[in-house]
Amino acid sequence: MNFKAILVLTDFSAAASAALDRATLLAIEHRATLTLMHAAEPGDTAPSNAAVRLDQTARQLAQRTGLEVFARYASGDALAAIAAESDRVDLLVVPHRRARGLAAFLHGPPALRIARVCRCPMLVVKAAARERYRRILVTVDFKAFSQSLVALACTIDRLSEIELFHAISLRDDARLRAAEASYQAVLAYRRRVRQVAQQRMFALSDSFQARRNRMLMAIGQGDPARQALVQQEYAGADLVVVGKRRRPAWADALFGSVAQRLLAWAGCDVVVLPHDPRPSTRSAARDRLHRALRGGRAALLPGSRRGA
Structure with a gap:
């Protein structure tokens, strides 16, 4: 088992910031690629500038750490998007959130709902990553x-x-x-x-x-x-x-x-x-990178600029 590609979920909250910090530490330790994904909770409204903020965060992180950082903005069914993207990585990192409302009572907290559909290890971050x-x-x-x-x-x-x-x-x-x-x-x-x-x-x-x-x-x-x-x-x-x-x-x-x-x-x-x-493989991570590069969505390599 080895980590070559890591996916971290963010909504720009303090809890998501802690998850991003932990994912970054792990990516540096394992020399893994890092994908930032914005996926709003069901019923929540994503900020109008979420995609721009996500791209900026990914670019700044790539420049600061030298990591290969990608941005992925999920629209529509967030849970399905997370499941699909997690199939291409070796570790999923998510912030800890408490259950809210009737849906949470019936279906469990967000991390548990994600665990039901993802087949890679899922790290739920509760503490600051110092x-x-x-x-x-x-x-x-x-x-x-x-x-x-x-x-x-x-x-x-x-x-x-x-x-x-x-x-x-x-x-x-x-x-x-x-x-x-x-x-x-x-x-x-x-x-x-x-x-x-x-x-x-x-x-x-x-x-x-x-x-x-x-x-x-x-x-x-x-x-x-x-x-x-x-x-x-x-x-x-x-x-x-x-x-x-x-x-x-x-x-x-x-x-x-x-x-x-x-x-x-x-x-x-x-x-x-x-x-x-799902067995983690180097080829799966590379396939994800190649698809992102061909699509031109937000493949952010260290020191690169969009359209350069």
Whole structure:
């Protein structure tokens, strides 16, 4: 996994500014191209000069950083435009916004709606981007997909500390107590489950020994989302990595998910990896650049001027 092309959504708000700052730091670190996209929320009216401001922001950023920066203005169905553009990049960066109105209640907050239609990793920025991530908390359940979550964390920042976190379910524990198992039997079961979790944690971390990241491990008990929040605050992690299955809005509203609760409650940035991610490729990013250059929409290369 590698980041060659990054897409960041903006509406020129303070939250969008923080997302742009983080996307810029990541683009510099990975030497990736950066695409700025303006997409108004359903029901919101875009500023009349949004396209001009977007072009100016992209041009100034290209001149200041030396990055390849592109501007993309979405009109019409914003969600469809975001999904289409995200198919051409390796990482989508979005500002954190709280849910508003009845539509938000039915369909979830903006980040969750975007996560349902995008197949690339999505980074939701909640905090100001002053420096690179120091510690990344990765929520794992030891299924095969956990490997992808850890690989994503290592890709985001190759120098940050990686902490693997697993929350042991208490459902079987409750069944034992309901079956009137002895206290000693319950304790023995807890020790055995924790031992198995530790062994699986070691096996998962050993598969990434070649990485330069320092890898730590932690195990909790109880609700995965709540325990992950507790561990994030305790460890001081400034990024949480979580997976999410693709489900319709009604299923998220009815059953919820760990990703949904972390997006709502976490006090740090959250990156969501779909369970059916689109493989990131260098050719996909290059194809996007060539299409933009041929279309002449807003391909802003460092030091270049439109029409030069």
